[in-house]
Amino acid sequence: MAEVAELILSVLRQAWLALAGALAAVAVLALLSQTLRAAAGSALSARFWVWQAVSGGAAVLILALFGLLGVPALTQAVQRALPGSGGCGPVAELGVLASALIAALAALRLLRTIFAALMWASSGGSAPLSGALVEAAEAIFGMLLASAATPLAAHFLGAC
Numbered sequence: 120m121a122e123v124a125e126l127i128l129s130v131l132r133q134a135w136l137a138l139a140g141a142l143a144a145v146a147v148l149a150l151l152s153q154t155l156r157a158a159a160g161s162a163l164s165a166r167f168w169v170w171q172a173v174s175g176g177a178a179v180l181i182l183a184l185f186g187l188l189g190v191p192a193l194t195q196a197v198q199r200a201l202p203g204s205g206g207c208g209p210v211a212e213l214g215v216l217a218s219a220l221i222a223a224l225a226a227l228r229l230l231r232t233i234f235a236a237l238m239w240a241s242s243g244g245s246a247p248l249s250g251a252l253v254e255a256a257e258a259i260f261g262m263l264l265a266s267a268a269t270p271l272a273a274h275f276l277g278a279c
Contacts, residue, residue, distance in 0.1 A: 124216045131223040135230060139187060142234050146183035149241030150176055178240040186233035194226040225258025 153176035160168025232254055 121212070121216070124220060127220060128223055131220075131227060135223075135227055138227065138230050138234060142183060142186050142230065142237060145234070145237060145241065146179055149179045149237065152241065153179065175240060179237060182233055182237045182240055186230055186237070190226055190229050190233065193229075194222050221258060221261045225254070225261070228254050228258065 153172045157169050157172035157176070160166070160172060
């Protein structure tokens with residue numbers, strides 16, 4: 120069972136790396152676009168275009184930094200905060216493996232949401248960050264349930 124979980128975790132790590140690479144590439148292109156937009160606005164003496172490009176570039180930069188630096192730190196912090204052994208035997212291993220898989224899926228979902236917000240910000244729209252925060256809260260709550268509820272249910276049902 121541990122080998123299967125490790126295989127799934129490695130696939131999710133590779134997917135996260137691919138999405139992080141795409142996020143970095145889109146962020147660089149969006150920053151270049153915003154720079155060219157600010158240069159065009161400056162050349163035409165259009166102050167509104169310049170301020171719009173500067174604010175869009177700042178939003179793209181903040182979103183990219185949060186996606187590439189904040190998401191892994193958040194996921195690791197939550198994983199370290201969870202109890203390691205809350206049960207006995209294979210039930211405890213099941214809870215730990217379930218919380219690790221949920222953490223990997225949460226990191227992928229959060230990065231996907233930030234990627235979508237980055238696309239919105241690069242096109243000049245408002246970034247829907249509330250979806251990213253809701254997905255992060257769902258993932259943390261799911262990790263807590265998987266690591267704590269599985270051993271408690273096993274004790275209640277008499278498996279240990």
